[in-house]
Amino acid sequence: MAQYTLYPSNCDYVNVAKALILKFPFLRDVEGNGYHTWHMSLKRKFKSERAPLVSDEEVKRFKERFGHGVKRHKPAETTCQRIDSPSVQQPDVVGEDSISVDAHVKILQEQYQRTQPDNAVVNERMTRTFHWRRREITHGMMTAQAIEKYPFLRTATGLCQEVGRIHKVTDLNLRFRENFSEMVPSLLKLLRGKSTIEKAYADSRGEALVEDTIGMDFKAALILLPTVFKEKLENYISLGKEEPATPYPIVQLLDSCDWKKVFCERRNAAVVKMEGLEICRTVSVEDAILAAFCAYFTFNLAYPPHIRNTLTFIQRHVLKVSEAGDKPLPTALTRIINLLA
Numbered sequence: 001m002a003q004y005t006l007y008p009s010n011c012d013y014v015n016v017a018k019a020l021i022l023k024f025p026f027l028r029d030v031e032g033n034g035y036h037t038w039h040m041s042l043k044r045k046f047k048s049e050r051a052p053l054v055s056d057e058e059v060k061r062f063k064e065r066f067g068h069g070v071k072r073h074k075p076a077e078t079t080c081q082r083i084d085s086p087s088v089q090q091p092d093v094v095g096e097d098s099i100s101v102d103a104h105v106k107i108l109q110e111q112y113q114r115t116q117p118d119n120a121v122v123n124e125r126m127t128r129t130f131h132w133r134r135r136e137i138t139h140g141m142m143t144a145q146a147i148e149k150y151p152f153l154r155t156a157t158g159l160c161q162e163v164g165r166i167h168k169v170t171d172l173n174l175r176f177r178e179n180f181s182e183m184v185p186s187l188l189k190l191l192r193g194k195s196t197i198e199k200a201y202a203d204s205r206g207e208a209l210v211e212d213t214i215g216m217d218f219k220a221a222l223i224l225l226p227t228v229f230k231e232k233l234e235n236y237i238s239l240g241k242e243e244p245a246t247p248y249p250i251v252q253l254l255d256s257c258d259w260k261k262v263f264c265e266r267r268n269a270a271v272v273k274m275e276g277l278e279i280c281r282t283v284s285v286e287d288a289i290l291a292a293f294c295a296y297f298t299f300n301l302a303y304p305p306h307i308r309n310t311l312t313f314i315q316r317h318v319l320k321v322s323e324a325g326d327k328p329l330p331t332a333l334t335r336i337i338n339l340l341a
Contacts, residue, residue: 006046013042030341031317031334040331079275080248081302082140096132104129105149112151122152123161130165137300143275146299154280156272156287159294166297167321176290179318180222186340187221187228194227197259204263216263219285223262228336229309236307237289248304249274249292253285274299309333 001008001016008016017035021028028034096104104125111117111125129150137146152158164172191198201220208216226236237251239259244250255269256262262285270288272279274295282288293314296303303311309332315321316329317337329337 001042002046008042008046013039017042029334029338031329031337033328036328037331037334037338078247080299081304083138083300083302096128101129101132109151117152126150126152126158126161127165130162134166137298143279143299144277147277147279153298156280156282156291159280159291159298162298163294167319169319169321172294172319173287173290176314176319177218177286179320181218183318183340184217184221187225188217190228190336190339191221191224195224195233197233198224198227200259201263204260208264212266215266220263222286222289225313226307226310229313229332231307231310235304236310237285243276244273246304246306247275248301248307249279249295251285251288251292313337 001012005012014035017038020038021035027038029037108122108125108129111122133146133150147154153162160172164170169175193199198220201216201224205213205216205220223237224233226233235246235248235250237253238244239253239256239262241252241254244252250273252271252273253262253268254271256265262268267283268285268288270282270285272282272288272292272295274292279295280288280291282291293311295301296311309330312329313333313336316326317333
């Protein structure tokens with residue numbers, strides 16, 4: 001391509017990328033149209049090859065003139081960004097009105113106060129109020145109001161079931177565990193030597209009983225998942241009781257002060273927090289991380305940039321759920337999926 005022009009059009013990039021995967025089918029992307037990562041790689045290659053014809057000092061002056069390199073301090077976020085317009089229009093509520101919904105809500109709140117709620121009753125009432133609840137949340141009901149009115153949204157099981165209703169998945173937890181288990185060996189290979197937490201896992205695994213290693217591997221791959229995408233772990237999971245730096249859903253491991261202990265123990269007391277609220281508590285890291293993910297759909301939250309690739313990977317590649325209007329997978333994500341294939 002460079003023999004003809006250093007400024008190819010988008011059509012030129014696409015034609016060359018298509019020709020490449022036609023000639024060498026094993027180079028085809030696992031996800032998407034098959035050539036997206038090659039398309040992006042070609043564009044970056046040509047961009048780096050087009051050296052500017054002016055001196056570095058002149059480039060620097062132009063950048064300073066237009067504000068490049070000036071750090072702008074943003075105020076700390078205290079609330080999560082909501083999705084303004086739901087990508088899927090919520091259906092009309094049929095057979096329910098405010099009076100009947102209030103009656104269902106009263107029963108749900110009574111069940112929540114019980115030591116052992118009747119799961120059949122809870123599931124029925126949550127299903128009957130589902131469309132009404134989705135309309136309330138997508139029209140601006142705040143998180144504190146939602147979990148007060150529908151208290152089973154304060155449980156890991158309730159959050160998973162709610163996302164199951166949204167995406168018509170019967171057992172979201174089972175799908176998550178089965179699909180992610182298949183990826184664990186490949187993910188651990190990518191993570192080897194990438195962080196001090198991975199070293200703590202390796203040390204713990206070396207001291208563990210054989211029967212504990214499968215669960216330990218699953219936990220390690222899930223905890224370290226943001227590291228694969230070069231995203232900050234502290235925006236996803238943290239140790240101790242200190243208030244999180246992000247308002248978005250995050251897992252806190254309350255009773256652990258070091259990662260080696262987290263990997264050694266089969267049960268870990270965990271809490272999912274969001275906007276300064278405690279959403280739910282669990283006794284396993286795995287359930288807490290899935291609950292934190294489910295909170296995004298349940299409360300109509302947009303993925304924050306600092307953890308977007310990790311969340312998109314869980315949604316699109318692990319759980320295999322998508323919505324109308326979803327954008328193509330980012331190049332960084334597609335490359336990781338190719339490596340895991």
